[in-house]
Amino acid sequence: MFNNSRFIPYIFLLLAVLLxxxxxxxxxxxxxxxxxxxxxxxxxDALFNIDNKNSIDWQxxxxxxxxxxxxxxxxxxxxxxxxxxLVMQGMFRNPLASPSVLGVSSGASLGAVVAIYLGASLFxxxxxxxxxxxxxxxxxxxxxxxxxxxxxxxxxxxxxxxVAISALNVAAISLLLxxxxxxxxxxxxxxxWTMGGLDGRTWDHVLIILPIVLSGFVFLLFYxxxxxxxxxxxxxxxxxxxxxPRARRNLLIISTAMVGASVSVVGGIGFIGLVVPHxxxxxxxxxxxxxxxxxxxxxxxxxxxxxxxxxxxxxxxAIPLGVVxxxxxxxxxxxxxxxxxxxxxxx
Amino acid sequence: xxxxxxxxxxxxxxxxxxxLTDINLSFQKGEFVGLIGANGAGKSTxxxxxxxxxxTQSGKVLLQGVDISKIKRRDIAKQLAFVPQSIELPxxxxxxxxxxxxxxxxxxxFELETAFDKKLIEEAMQKTDIFHLQQRxxxxxxxxxKQRVIIARALAQQSPTLLxxxxxxxxxxxxxxxxxxxxxxxxxxxxxxxxALHDLNLAARYCDRLILIGxxxxxxxxxxxxxxxxxxxTTENLKKYFSIEANIFQQDDKIQLNNIYxxxxxxxxxxxxx
Numbered sequence: 001m002f003n004n005s006r007f008i009p010y011i012f013l014l015l016a017v018l019l020x021x022x023x024x025x026x027x028x029x030x031x032x033x034x035x036x037x038x039x040x041x042x043x044x045d046a047l048f049n050i051d052n053k054n055s056i057d058w059q060x061x062x063x064x065x066x067x068x069x070x071x072x073x074x075x076x077x078x079x080x081x082x083x084x085x086l087v088m089q090g091m092f093r094n095p096l097a098s099p100s101v102l103g104v105s106s107g108a109s110l111g112a113v114v115a116i117y118l119g120a121s122l123f124x125x126x127x128x129x130x131x132x133x134x135x136x137x138x139x140x141x142x143x144x145x146x147x148x149x150x151x152x153x154x155x156x157x158x159x160x161x162x163v164a165i166s167a168l169n170v171a172a173i174s175l176l177l178x179x180x181x182x183x184x185x186x187x188x189x190x191x192x193w194t195m196g197g198l199d200g201r202t203w204d205h206v207l208i209i210l211p212i213v214l215s216g217f218v219f220l221l222f223y224x225x226x227x228x229x230x231x232x233x234x235x236x237x238x239x240x241x242x243x244x245p246r247a248r249r250n251l252l253i254i255s256t257a258m259v260g261a262s263v264s265v266v267g268g269i270g271f272i273g274l275v276v277p278h279x280x281x282x283x284x285x286x287x288x289x290x291x292x293x294x295x296x297x298x299x300x301x302x303x304x305x306x307x308x309x310x311x312x313x314x315x316x317x318a319i320p321l322g323v324v325x326x327x328x329x330x331x332x333x334x335x336x337x338x339x340x341x342x343x344x345x346x347x
Numbered sequence: 348x349x350x351x352x353x354x355x356x357x358x359x360x361x362x363x364x365x366x367l368t369d370i371n372l373s374f375q376k377g378e379f380v381g382l383i384g385a386n387g388a389g390k391s392t393x394x395x396x397x398x399x400x401x402x403t404q405s406g407k408v409l410l411q412g413v414d415i416s417k418i419k420r421r422d423i424a425k426q427l428a429f430v431p432q433s434i435e436l437p438x439x440x441x442x443x444x445x446x447x448x449x450x451x452x453x454x455x456x457f458e459l460e461t462a463f464d465k466k467l468i469e470e471a472m473q474k475t476d477i478f479h480l481q482q483r484x485x486x487x488x489x490x491x492x493k494q495r496v497i498i499a500r501a502l503a504q505q506s507p508t509l510l511x512x513x514x515x516x517x518x519x520x521x522x523x524x525x526x527x528x529x530x531x532x533x534x535x536x537x538x539x540x541x542x543a544l545h546d547l548n549l550a551a552r553y554c555d556r557l558i559l560i561g562x563x564x565x566x567x568x569x570x571x572x573x574x575x576x577x578x579x580x581t582t583e584n585l586k587k588y589f590s591i592e593a594n595i596f597q598q599d600d601k602i603q604l605n606n607i608y609x610x611x612x613x614x615x616x617x618x619x620x621x
Contacts, residue, residue, distance in 0.1 A: 222456045229448055231438050235431045236497075238400055240504065241424030241452035286438040 008290055011283060015297040019075070022304045026071050027063065029311050034059050069206050070198045073265055074307050075300040076206075076213040078272055080262040082299025083217060084255040085273025086280075086291055090227045091251055092147055094158055095281075096336060098274035099259045102158070103165035104140045105270070108263035109194065110169040111135020116189050117176050128193075129208050133260030139165050140256055144248075196267020197321045198307055205265045212261040216254050217296055223251060224288040231286060269322045271329020272302050278336065349412030350375055351426070351508050351539050352397060356406035359396055366392055368567045370406070372558070374508070374541060379534040381554035382543040383579075385589055388560045389568050390543040391432060394510050397541070398429055424452035428501035432512040432543075434493050436485040443481040445496050446471055449503030471502035474529055476522075490517040498526065502533075509533065511542040515549070527553045547589070551576040551602050561588035577602045586610060 028036060042063045085098035099105045115121045115131035146161040173194070180186040226247045229237040237244050262269075276298040277291065284290045306324040350373050357370035367389050374380060382390045395401045397408055399415040408415040410426050428449070436445065449471065450464045460468070472478040475495040480488065485496060494517050501509055509530070515523040523546075530540045531553050544550040550557060557579040559572040571588060572579045580602060585591050593604040 225451060225454075225456060228440075229451060232436060232440075232445075232448075233431070235395075235400060235429070236434075236448075238420060239398065239424065239427075239429035239431070240448055240500070241421040243420040286440055287444070 005285075008284060012290075012294065012297070015294060015301065019297055019301050019304070022301060022308060023071055023075070026074070026304060026308050026311075027067050029308060030062070030067055031315065032059070032062050034062065039063055065202065069201055069203050070307075071304065072206050073201045073209055074198055074304045076209045077262040077266045077269070078276075078299035078301070078303025079296040080209070080213045080216070080258040080299070081269060081273040082276040082295040082302065083213075083220060083292065084259050086277035086288070086295045087220065087227065087251055087255045088273070089277055090231055090288065091248060092158060093231060093233070095278055096159060096274070096333070098271070098277075099136075099255075100166075100268060100270035101274060101333070102140065102143045102162040103169060104136045104143070104256070104259050105263055105268040106166045106169035106173075107139025108132040108136035108260050109268050110139075110172050111260070112193060112264050113173050113176050113190055116193060117180055117186060119186070121189070125204050125208065129212075129261050129264040132264040133257055135169070136259045136263065137253075137256045139169065140252055140259075144252060194267065195320060196269065198266060199318075201265065209261050209265045212257055216258040217292070219250075219254050220292055223247060224292055227251075227288040228286065267320075267322070269303065269325050271325045271333065272299055274336075275329045275332050276302050278332075349409070352408070352410060352541075354397060354406065354408045357393075357396055357403050357408070358405045359392060359401065359403055365567055367396070367560075367569065369569045370396075372570070372573070374539045376507070376537050376539060377534050378539050379531055379553060379555045380539070380541045381550040381557045381576075382541065382560065383545075383547060383550055383557055384560035388562075388588075390560060391512050393560065394429075394512050394541070394543060398427055398510055399423060400429075421452045424504060424506070426506050427508050427510060428504040428506040430494075430497050430501050430509070430511040430514050432516070434497050436488070436493050436496070439484045439486055441481065442472070442477055442483050442485055442488070442496050443468065445485055446477075446481075446499045446503050449500040449505075452504065467505060468503050471499040474502060475499040476525065491519060491522055494518055495522065495526070498529075507537070508539045509541070511540065513543050513545060516545065523549065547580060547585075548604055551580055551604070559584060559588060575600075580604065 027039060038059055042060050045060075046064055081099060084104075088097040088099065088102060088104075089095055091097075109132070111131035111134050112128045114135070115127045120127035120131065142165055143158070143161050147158045177187060177190050177194075180190060226237070226242045229240055229242050230244065230247065234244050237247075277295050280291055280294045280298050284294055302325070303321070306321055306328075310319055310321065310324060353373040354370055357367060358365065359367045370393065382393065384390050392401065396403055399408060399418075402416070410418060410423065415423060446468050447460060447464070450460055450468065453464070454460065469478070472481055475498050477492065477495050477499055480492060480496075485493060488496065494514065498511075498514060501511075511530070514530075515526050518526060527549060530542065534540050534555075542554070544554075554576060556574065557572075557576050558570055559579050560568060561571045562568050563571070572581075572584055577597060577600070580595065582593075582595060585593055585595075585604075590610045591607050592610055593607040596603045596605060
């Protein structure tokens with residue numbers, strides 16, 4: 001690629017403007033007809049706590065309790081998936097790694113389903129994220145063990161272990177659902193949850209995802225230099241003073257928490273974690289100093305635009321969000337796989 | 348003052364197979380040490396033990412008199428720089444960025460390089476003849492150029508001790524000589540360089556001290572010989588540990604190997620005849 005450090009500020013400006021525009025468009029778009037001026041008044045009222053009664057109550061609750069949390073959740077869920085994909089690609093030194101490909105997302109889903117099945121989700125809103133975190137952690141540590149047992153593993157080993165673990169997680173979810181069908185209340189909750197997406201998400205969900213993703217992002221910033229060094233290999237990183245086992249462990253914990261939080265709120269949404277960091281790396285180069293904030297913006301843009309796309313074109317049908325991201329991401333994944341194969345001659 | 352780097356009674360085994368036993372070494376300031384031995388003898392393993400990259404089963408490595416397993420990686424990196432054997436640089440970092448990574452142990456998570464750091468980075472690039480490449484991306488460089496980038500990174504690290512695992516293996520003859528000359532000049536300013544080398548003639552020419560690693564009669568691998576090139580590169584050692592025969596010429600303090608032939612092959616041919 002070309003050397004483009006001069007353009008980096010403009011790229012960030014572009015990403016920020018894009019995200020802002022998408023957020024504004026999303027708040028304007030919806031089945032209920034509310035004008036931009038009214039929305040402006042509602043937001044102003046909410047922000048400054050004025051009560052000038054320019055807007056009607058039902059409009060207020062649609063904007064503040066339905067559209068706003070939906071947008072915030074889309075932003076942070078997308079950001080979380082892209083950031084985790086970026087960290088995994090760096091840590092495994094593999095452009096094909098991402099939460100969904102490595103089975104981490106499905107592990108988090110299994111954890112969430114277990115929480116619902118056991119009834120834990122009835123006691124605390126934090127039960128599902130906690131179980132999702134545990135499920136994601138178990139899946140990721142298994143993949144990590146396999147992938148790093150003897151130095152660097154081939155792409156094939158990493159991807160195959162991800163496939164195997166995904167299959168196991170999905171099978172376990174189906175099993176739990178089949179068992180719980182005798183108890184329709186539980187089964188209904190599981191089915192409803194596994195559909196995922198952004199519909200019906202509330203401020204409770206914002207409270208789960210926002211603090212975890214934001215603090216995770218800040219922690220990751222501390223590792224931006226170490227992630228750069230780890231890209232060049234374990235020996236290289238160790239020899240310039242990175243405590244690689246420790247850095248890896250902390251990065252795994254942070255990304256697991258972020259995947260757990262986003263999956264527990266919006267379900268498994270594939271390919272954002274794979275595609276977004278990859279495209280940004282092509283544009284910005286491999287430095288994590290730029291890639292981390294860019295992935296935060298890029299992931300948010302990707303999920304928000306997928307949601308807006310569905311709301312605009314298919315507002316009548318309930319098409320899951322994951323379908324759009326997969327429809328765009330899967331061909332890209334195949335393209336990467338083929339390119340990799342031509343570049344290295346093997347897998 | 349304690350020696351920059353010593354090791355006592357190192358034992359290392361992998362999968363319960365002992366790879367190295369009874370390694371006792373001490374390195375002094377200003378030494379250019381060559382590690383020699385046949386393929387798979389354990390040169391790389393020894394370097395990685397000295398760096399603390401591998402954990403020893405028993406014995407210890409002392410860095411300025413302190414057990415290396417008790418030192419943080421950042422502080423080890425200020426004492427020891429390492430040039431690994433195989434270098435893959437598939438990512439699009441610029442040469443300057445890679446060399447700047449050598450300053451990592453001195454900089455905090457968000458600290459940028461100071462003017463002093465930049466000066467050291469520039470010097471390191473000039474010494475390794477890659478200054479003109481500084482804006483190039485490393486994934487577009489040739490093997491030899493990448494090797495020099497990594498050596499420059501190790502120089503920018505400003506550590507008193509340098510460990511190099513076959514640093515000249517992928518270089519052309521001119522850059523091989525230049526690199527060894529550079530390492531030599533660094534040792535003359537007081538640094539220690541410990542270098543795994545395959546070319547015995549170059550090892551004899553540049554190193555002050557050679558350490559030969561090989562298998563003992565009881566099957567364990569250890570240090571066979573340690574001393575000046577002329578003491579280590581004897582007809583008997585060459586035969587036993589490298590399976591070669593050579594004429595050894597001595598001129599002043601320097602020695603040179605000529606007419607090198609593999610022994611095993613000759614013997615096989617002879618045994619066919621009989």
